[in-house]
Amino acid sequence: xxxxxxxxxxxxxxxxxxxxxxxxxxxxxxxxxxxxxxxxxxxxxxxxxxxxxxxxxxxxxxxxxxxxxxxxxxxxxxxxxxxxxxxxxxxxxxxxxxxxxxxxxxxxxxxxxxxxxxxxxxxxxxxxxxxxxxxxxxxxxxxxxxxxxxxxxxxxxxxxxxxxxxxxxxxxxxxxxxxxxxxxxxxxxxxxxxxxxxxxxxxxxxxxxxxxxxxxxxxxxxxxxxxxxxxxxxxxxxxxxxxxxxxxxxxxx
Amino acid sequence: xxxxxxxxxxxxxxxxxxxxxxxxxxxxxxxxxxxxxxxxxxxxxxxxxxxxxxxxxxxxxxxxxx
Numbered sequence: 485x486x487x488x489x490x491x492x493x494x495x496x497x498x499x500x501x502x503x504x505x506x507x508x509x510x511x512x513x514x515x516x517x518x519x520x521x522x523x524x525x526x527x528x529x530x531x532x533x534x535x536x537x538x539x540x541x542x543x544x545x546x547x548x549x550x551x552x553x554x555x556x557x558x559x560x561x562x563x564x565x566x567x568x569x570x571x572x573x574x575x576x577x578x579x580x581x582x583x584x585x586x587x588x589x590x591x592x593x594x595x596x597x598x599x600x601x602x603x604x605x606x607x608x609x610x611x612x613x614x615x616x617x618x619x620x621x622x623x624x625x626x627x628x629x630x631x632x633x634x635x636x637x638x639x640x641x642x643x644x645x646x647x648x649x650x651x652x653x654x655x656x657x658x659x660x661x662x663x664x665x666x667x668x669x670x671x672x673x674x675x676x677x678x679x680x681x682x683x684x685x686x687x688x689x690x691x692x693x694x695x696x697x698x699x700x701x702x703x704x705x706x707x708x709x710x711x712x713x714x715x716x717x718x719x720x721x722x723x724x725x726x727x728x729x730x731x732x733x734x735x736x737x
Numbered sequence: 738x739x740x741x742x743x744x745x746x747x748x749x750x751x752x753x754x755x756x757x758x759x760x761x762x763x764x765x766x767x768x769x770x771x772x773x774x775x776x777x778x779x780x781x782x783x784x785x786x787x788x789x790x791x792x793x794x795x796x797x798x799x800x801x802x803x
Binding site: 500501502503504510523524525526527528529531534535537538539550551553563564566567568569570571572638639666686687688689 | 780
């Protein structure tokens with residue numbers, strides 16, 4: 485069980501809706517993942533052609549988390565959040581302010597500015613940001629419901645690049661909800677992030693770009709569960725040298 | 738008159754309100770949002786707000802994303 489802004493989720497896996505080869509494949513992956521919250525993007529309606537209603541392909545039980553993807557400053561992110569709120573009647577927003585087109589790394593300064601504005605306007609703000617403890621503290625002070633540090637650049641599939649940053653964040657912010665967002669490539673990456681103490685993981689590409697996305701979604705579901713149980717169980721200490729598991733005394737000679 | 742919709746310049750013959758504008762472009766009125774000159778317009782106000790020359794309008798819906 486995982487509680488975020490007063491809402492309880494059974495699944496600690498939050499997944500995206502982008503890059504799937506078909507809506508049917510997306511639906512199968514969503515179902516297999518066990519996720520109860522999915523992200524969606526706000527985009528201009530094409531004026532020259534009819535479009536399918538993408539939201540019809542999402543299970544009605546799913547909590548929809550709109551994002552501010554594609555925004556490069558606080559003003560655009562706030563405007564996008566307001567549009568999403570009006571259209572979906574949700575106060576929840578994944579705040580994403582990008583600083584650079586090549587790396588898609590977040591602009592932390594603009595993210596913080598937008599977070600302060602949106603919190604004041606009553607939004608439940610979930611900010612994507614660089615895995616930095618001080619930034620996390622500032623975002624939480626601003627009133628964000630959780631912090632969402634990246635594991636690696638969006639869509640890179642590189643896995644947790646800075647495990648010590650996540651560990652420090654977990655240790656220094658024991659009460660905060662930490663959701664690792666972006667960069668997971670394989671189930672072991674998800675398990676590592678959870679073992680480090682993340683409360684949940686948000687991923688898109690790792691599932692959507694897998695050859696069998698539904699099967700990968702299942703794998704991610706188990707990996708998140710395994711990582712969480714591992715974290716709660718408390719790991720053994722790391723040792724430089726061996727420590728025998730079988731008694732050394734009494735072996736035949 | 739000329740208005741800017743989703744970054745495109747459009748010639749609008751009549752003085753449409755926002756709801757009529759959606760109909761003009763055969764756009765759905767559900768699960769979309771409209772911004773007029775950078776301010777979100779509440780759905781209940783769509784019918785009462787008339788478009789003016791040089792207005793900048795953004796009409797958004799939802800697509801797949803992460």
